[in-house]
Amino acid sequence: MKKDIVPVVIIGGGPAGLTAAYELQKLSDTHVPQVYEASDMVGGISRTETHKGYRFDIGGHRFFTKVGEVEDMWHEVMGDDFITVQRMSRIFYRGDFYDYPLRIFNALGNIGPYETYKIIGSFIKWKLRPRQQEETFEDWVVNRFGGRLYMHFFYSYTKKVWGISPSEIRADWAAQRIKNLSLPKAVWNAISGANDTASLIEEFQYPRLGPGMMWEKTRNQITEKGGTVQMQSEVVKVNREGNRITSIDVRQWDKESGANEKTERVEGEHFINSMAIRDLIHAFDPPPPAEVVAAADRLKYRDFLIVTLVLDHPDPFPDNWIYIHSPMVKVGRIQNFRAWSKEMLPDQNTASIGMEYFCQKDDGLWSSSDEDLRKLASEELEKLNLAKAKDVVDCAIIRQPKAYPVYDSEYKEALDTISDWLKTLENFQTVGRNGLHRYNNQDHSMLSAMYAARNIMGADLDVWDVNVDRSYHEEFEAEPKKKLFKSVLGNRAAL
Template sequence: MQQQKTCPVVVIGGGPAGLTAAYELQKRSRRHTPKVYEASNMVGGISRTETNNGYRFDIGGHRFFTKVKEVEAMWHEVLKDDFITVPRLSRIYYREKFFDYPLKLFNALVNIGPYESMRILLSYFKWQVLPYRKEESFEQWVINRFGGRLYMHFFRSYTQKVWGINPKDIRADWAAQRIKNLSLFKAVWNAISGANDTASLIEEFQYPRLGPGMMWEKTQRIVEEQGGEVHLRSEVVRVNREGNRVTSIEVKHWHEDGREPVVERVEGEHFINSMALRELIYAFDPPPPPEVVEAASKLRYRDFLIVTLVLDHADPFKDNWIYIHSPEVKVGRIQNFRAWSKEMLPDQNTASIGMEYFCQKGDGLWNMSDEDLRTLASQELEQLDLAKASDVIGAAIIRQPKAYPVYDGEYRQALDVLEEWLVSLENFQTVGRNGLHRYNNQDHSMLSAMYAARNILGEKNDVWNVNVERSYHEEFEVDKKPAAQVKTALAAE
């Protein structure tokens, strides 16, 4: 084992949170030199942009919109003129029809028919008179605001597809975080009155012209140009501590040519983590108290894979993406990457279509061969009448473990135990989506990392309770025309 001299700040993970922490440190202090260790061969985490035969594609779509000024400032400091403005169009496919998304009330009611529309309204009034007194589950939270019928149509099936568990077993605080301040009454009132109490913030959005990975690839270069280090294929396998102070990490460096990995010990004064909490706790040496280890074992994650199909013609549909609620197919969301940026494609006479599947590592979908996944995705694209399977001329498959932290019945109590122990460490902070086990967007992850970096420089920020204004999450938006829009609980960035 090689011995390395002390590094002032060690950063675990090269996703948006880890790289933001490194960038923020260098921006605010010349004396702190970060070293970033990323287990995969690319920076960006689930915000990276993969490439296959010249076609660039996201691991899910990532719009760049925020009300957090310092996050927006960093985006533009890094990318400068490499942002483009993209008109936003997305829809929901349900019952062989397309519904505008965010849901426009009258469009949804026309599509679903007058009889069922009346049942939706009656159901809403019923639940306003006799609501659940305690909102413990996602299902209870949504029904109290939309009624049982609308929940059944636009929340239950898709939520089950995304998370793989009954919505009754998802905690209400996930719904409150992602879709707060919504109700059917508010949508109806705005549709009647033409009121617009929330600006339509994302009818268009900014996007790096070569995909979100462009942001993090350039951040990596800036960190390295300023004297920092970013190590890829470098898996943190142990976090060494003495009492309540972390002293070093042990990193397993993997070689592209298949040679035996080299293990290196890296010492530091401060440590910022963005790897998944469960694996982090397991990596501590000596281990945390038994109740902390037990709490970590209760955290669960939802995995994800994308089958990107290349078609022999451009733009089979005009949307940036489509949510697929229909239970007849396994695909959950479909991206049209040319509608995000034409520069994502080397040939403008083709299409690059991302078929996204939510799954668990080791299940039937995850273990399917690449060829079988290509066949499945091609057949489902045809089944949805978006393109023919015979139009497919190429494919690339990416499997992404731990894409989404799960908010099940055990997570909150377990997370409280982990937080209490982790904040007792003097020189160690954890940030980001998996580092906080919080289903937040890219900008929220970045802000938590900025706060951690500033804490090293003497501030007293609570990274566990970053207060991000949620109105930009499309919670409730109304066009200037009198057509209300309602956001359903769909997987986002």
């Protein structure tokens, strides 16, 4: 007897969208996923871009998690294509490189005994007289580290990443990303060499051809099992009747010409979204209540671009990545792709360096010409004494809009209004970093998608609860582990 097919429409072919499709196929042979991705590449911000044989990880994606089902999926999909990478990272601050995780003699040698004394004094002061209300990121960090250390290691980098003062970022972002941080613990780890912090692991796994390899293989497995992943297919409308979604309108486009080819209507029984929630709200037809639309318009995003420089010699520095706290340059983080995987480079006698910049689409940096960006990145690489500008022999520019959901003073109230309305929809769920407007790592975006697939099969799981109470990987196990400077430093490695 032939089984009835249940079409499940999935918006977005990033980690969340593809995970939802993959999980659904594990749970059912009748629920058929149909994935629609606006771009010409799967993986979203976890894709691997290429240029003349060079492969670029646009965010630095370590594959490490304590979420068992996510770990299982990675290995099911990747098989033998994972490699083990030794971690090395440093912080550049005030003209010096600090080992990260911190090592006591290196840190003290750079910062000096006088400033160390001032940091300890500041910590004691704020412990004795903490700020009574922790409304902002600044409040949260100062109460746990003191004002002196906050100014040294949190203020400048956080402002560079977000483009606004840490006093404008909400405390719940800090609580989500750096919960259980402790200065005494950080000092003890630096003195003893102990490290029970998962974000500071000494090694991690990585797809040998970059993170996009994971999602390219996931796409292939989905299609082999009868699902579809349709590229260059932008969802422009989400059609609903009351509290039930009936279909989506998909506009296909041609990469070469950029012209629209056609728009088709796709019906389904269930719908899962991973597109940016602000865009999603504007796509509903008929639109949600006016207060929901207004709330969506208050959500903000931080954009990102990476200037990839090819050098005429290998390994200008040994790190996987370096965090640049110095205000003397605009670059926020620098990757060395050969330190991630040698197979990311076609020529082992060269280097491939990713200069990462945080920006907005309407600012001068984003709209700069490729040549101007190459010049800026080359000069800043030399200013940091990592390589000479003349060593640069090639360049590629990658721009990523809506890379990070912004946790400003308006976001929480706005998101509550939106989520309350979305939860009234009977056959629709939203998942992933931008689908939940939550600065999740890849594994938590995947877990939210797994929850959505299981809900379709009859479970009752709250996708909005992922990475809220259990703030980070370690909290999925019995003993939460403390983290060191993770908000603005270590966790960026899992962008």
